[in-house]
Amino acid sequence: MGLTRFVLKRPVATVMALLCLLVFGISSVFSATLEQMPDTDQPMLIVSASYSGAGPEDVDELVTQPIEDKVSTLEGVKSMSSSSSEGRSMVMLEYDYGTDMDEAYSDLTQSLDGLDRQLPDDVETSVMEMNNNAGSTMMLSISNPAKEDLYDYVDQTVVPLLEQISSVTDVEAMGGSSEYYRIELQSDEMAQYGLTMSDITSAMSSANLSYPSGDAVSGNLEFSVSTSLENDTIEALMQVPITTAGGKLVYL
Structure with missing residues (x-):
């Protein structure tokens, strides 16, 4: 009753109050900032390593995996992911919320030392340190129903071109499927030669050669040079040499 009596006695003041609420409400709605990625304090640290002239396989084996083995035991690490590319390794560590990031940063740097x-x-x-507002992300969608090996084209042609842009820190291809060969082993012949699955896997890994050979400069451009030999065709795979338990050489 008190509110009703106040409204009836002071109609002008009531209307002005409602108008003020309406004006300030509309003003606050249109002046509010909207961000796709708000500024949040994410408990995440990134270890970046450069290995000039090395291919992705060498970077993964010689740099990424040792870093993962070293930092995976740090206290507070919730999850870990990594990526290896031409001459570069990146390991991302996500910590539990509430972790003292200054202390986590100190422990991580000491572990890397x-x-x-x-x-x-x-x-x-x-x-x-991970900061959503520190950089920008662009997503490109590529489609071509008539091209069966579209993923390989994007991964081997488009991605390297984007990585050459100086302001780009990382490029990742997602979706699609890559062409592959399936090798079926014959258990009777493996037993005849005294071979195991690991023997054949090791022989195939040794047949692929890849290691950094330095840099080459042409004008204002600097290129990473690597020596590599890949068995990426059926004919090449059939010629992969395998040493048997008796020292005999057979081919895949």
């Missing part, structure tokens, strides 16, 4: 002896001499590592 003891890793220098296990990495190649010319590998340089650095630690960065």
Whole structure:
């Protein structure tokens, strides 16, 4: 009753109050900022390492995996993911919420200091904090129903071109499927030659050669040079040499 009596006695004041609420409400709605990626304090640290001239396979084996083995035991690490590309490795560590990130940063840098002896001499590592507002992300969608090996084309042609842009830090291809060969082993012949699955896997891995050979400069451009030999055709795979338990050489 008190509110009703106040409204009836002071209609002008009531109308002005409602108008003020309406004006300030509309003003606050249109002046509010909207962000796709709000500024949040994510408990995440990134270990970045550069290995000039090395291919993705060498970077993964010689740099990424040793870093993963070293930092996976740190306290507070919730999950870990990594990526290896031409001359570059990136390991992302996600910590539990509530973790003291200053202490986590200190522990991570100390752990990496003891890793220098296990990495190649010319590998340089650095630690960065994750910040959604520190950079921008662009997503490109590519489709061509008539092209069966579209993923391979994007991964081998489009991605390297985008990685050459100086302001781009990382390029990742998703979706699609890559062409592959399936090798079926004959158990009777494996037993005849005294071979195991690991023997054949090791022989196939040894047949693929890839290691950094330095840099080449042409004008204002600097290129990473690597020596590689890949068995990526049926004919090449059939010629992969395998040494049997008796020292005899057979082919895949």
